[in-house]
Amino acid sequence: MSNRWYSEHRSDPWRRKARQEGYRARSAFKLKEIQEKFAPIRDGDAVLDVGCAPGGWSQVACELVGRDGIVVGVDLQTTSPIEGAHFIVGDIQDSLIQDSTRAAFQERVINTVISDISPEISGRYDIDQAISIDLVTMVCDFSLPLLNPGGAFITKVFQGPGLDALVKALKRRFSKVHRFSPISSRNASSEIYLVCKNLKPHHGGLVQTVGDEIIDALARDGIVDHSDDDDDIVVKTGFSVHRRD
């Protein structure tokens, strides 16, 4: 680790505050700020937490939903137990993990999806940003069909190509979509949170997936090449779209 990283890390007041208040991660305060401003999580809610490790957001969500609520978290990493939460270890893109996630709610409809999902940082911002958009898009297409009409969706995303198209796609599905930068985000951070409230019935009657809408928008902007003939997507810049067979 660099000296700069070490001194920033050590002097980080949010990290200190998290330790003092018993939260596992400084990110807990970002969700607290979101809750204070937009109140997306209510007592008794069923909450899906995507990219939940080490568990800071799940701790906050469990406090908010209370005894009648349920929090299901999914992450590639193991999350130590929290009372009131159920954790699944695996890739949210994997269909078996998606099945386990649905099953963990035991027929309850989800009221709120919270996603702090983040790629492993490579240091190449264009690549990390493209993967962030890709992950969030996938989280939308998996979780929004499970969300109760009227429900809320919160996600972190890195700013850059595809963000405006993502916001547009979400505005078609939710009555309100806010871009929010918590003060507890690091000053230099390029992350932003999208806070979407009140999922429209039947998702506004849309048939296209969020992923397809974003690919179309990126193709219109010349960022990806979308060939209609064989349904292949060819990446022209840093956007890491999966090639379709």
Ligand SMILES: C[S@@+](CC[C@H](N)C(=O)[O-])C[C@H]1O[C@@H](n2cnc3c(N)ncnc32)[C@H](O)[C@@H]1O
């Ligand atoms: C910033 S951390 C989340 C911190 C968490 N909100 C908290 O408060 O403790 C982002 C997480 O996303 C997870 N992640 C990234 N890609 C994932 C994937 N495909 N499936 C599940 N989790 C993923 C990472 O393992 C990482 O733990």
